[in-house]
Amino acid sequence: MKDGLSPDRALTTTNPATEEALETYPLMTDAEMVAALEACHAAFDRWRLETHAERGKVLRAIGRELRERKEDLALLMTREMGKRLQDSRDEVDLCAAICDWTAEAGPEVLADEERSLQDGRKGVIAKSPIGVVYGIQPWNFPAYQAVRYAIANLMAGNGVLLKHAGNCTGSGLLLRDIFEDAGLPKDLFTVMLIDHDQSDALIGHKLVRGVTMTGSAASGRKIAAKVGEHLKKTVMELGSNDAYLVLEDADIDLAVKTCVAGRIYNNGQTCVNAKRFIVTDKVYDAFVEGYVQAMGDVTLGDPTEEETDLGPMARKDLRDTLHEQVEKSVAKGAKIAVGGEMPARTGYFYPATVLTDVAPGQPAYDEELFGPVASVIRARDDEDAMRIANDSRFGLGGGIFSRDEARARKLAKEHFDTGMVFINHFNLATPEMPFGGVKDSGYGREHGGFGMTEFINAKAITLPG
Incomplete structure (x- = not known):
């Protein structure tokens, strides 16, 4: 069937x-x-x-x-x-x-x-x-x-x-x-x-x-x-495999909180979910520590219960495909910081997962992971982060975390090759703003x-x- x-x-x-x-x-x-x-x-x-x-x-x-x-x-x-x-x-x-x-x-x-x-x-x-x-x-x-x-x-x-x-x-x-x-x-x-x-x-x-x-x-x-x-x-x-940039002057607490929500919203199954997290070297360790801990605290369970953070994936084949992408990424050098194991329970559940050491040639870098799996990529600096963000065949949405909103706006307007950019927040769609992408999106x-x-x-x- x-x-x-x-x-x-x-x-x-x-x-x-x-x-x-x-x-x-x-x-x-x-x-x-x-x-x-x-x-x-x-x-x-x-x-x-x-x-x-x-x-x-x-x-x-x-x-x-x-x-x-x-x-x-x-x-x-x-x-x-x-x-x-x-x-x-x-x-x-x-x-x-x-x-x-x-x-x-x-x-x-x-x-x-x-x-x-x-x-x-x-x-x-x-x-x-x-x-x-x-x-x-x-x-x-x-x-x-x-x-x-x-x-x-x-x-x-x-x-x-x-x-x-x-x-x-x-x-x-x-x-x-x-x-x-x-x-x-x-x-x-x-x-x-x-x-x-x-x-x-x-x-x-x-x-x-x-x-x-x-x-x-x-x-x-x-x-x-x-x-x-x-x-x-x-x-x-x-x-898409939307990139969220955590620049050198980012508010790390805000970035961590927002990037968790952006990855697991709708059980991680949204075209405009935050998927790749490109973090500059200066703040990389602080972000990863906070992000891995927060993703590890995500509760998996009955989607009708108020305390549940993350429900099941929509179909078994979708969950199996996601897990296969994780395994292939690990085989090519990615590391599982949290999650990544198929739960032994009824339902098509998959845990909130963070992959680090993500690099070109891995599904976690090149493909869309349509589920609650985050790809964390280290960048040398802000310029390198933008380069990595645009190094994708997709271009639907993306985000920038920076305390300098004027600079972030300039980066979004002149350099981010996507249809939508969210600065210091995560969003899906609003009636007043155009929704759509470029390239393979x-x-x-x-x-x-x-x-x-x-x-x-x-x-x-x-x-x-």
Whole structure:
């Protein structure tokens, strides 16, 4: 069984903390898939004529409904993928905030632009919706990953399809119900229960006008190539091994505390988690001593219990892959400072782990470790730290710890080759700021108004002067 797909064409979800099966969902037939797409397009054909203000009212209502049903959605997400219950609650709050901000900012972002042309004519740029946008999303943020692209595209006037990861199928379906209960027209946001072959066929259908995907770089390449065959636009938010620099003048206590949170948040399974910790020689020993101790104090346990710091990984194969990366790194010279042993217990748990002596050629240096494993790398000085940070095929996010915020800002702006930089803190996403990366971390942007204009037709209309 791969990704929850069983031979009888059904998706089965599993609680990663208990290894117990939760629910089974039948996959669509090909005919059902096409019918769902056609229904979404029909809903789009009506929705596209609604004003920005009317769309905003619905988005605000979705935000309210998310808050009212926060506990139900949060508990389901925790049961399906193992994140701490408080992290699930925070995720729902973020989703509601995205709805609020998009509803408020959308009318201005999407308003027509008028320009005076050099020859005396008048130009109008109309930001028109393009149709149905297909989203292929992962399991690590079952609500947020869907909301991030769906709300922006609904505000733009598009229809939205969601192919969610099999292990959080229930969360995707509950999200659809919440949207519709809040007043979103039926079929405008449709969850597609389909397999990979069906997904490829869906990409090629003439009614799908754009594709957005979040996942690994390897998967992104395959999907972008498939979409490219049909000359359709894509947005790709892919993996990363984000570097956090601890410079010579850093506040070490702040750096240690923040870097622990940045590594284990969401059980360490976040594309923009802090993953590589590049520490200058001057403060290396102090940071490592504090960081190893703090990571060693992280409690592993039931994600529904308040005292738990770290829940299970989402699937057994993900945990096994992570442990294999640790073992390969150690075989190539890395050292385990804490953790690194598979717990003998039920559930897909993996302890908070710190690797030191991390160097090029090791998975801990070159690859994304999608779980609670930190790679600590020694740098000669601040300049060397920045060089190492950029020595990666990825470029999603990163961080800088320095008491000189003006200098850190300059480094972030002029030298850090990533889409996002956090100075003296760790963050995931905020509705007001663009989210996305460069290099193998993908292309395109979401949030901050950018996501609303990724899948529009910037239509040029000219009139006599």
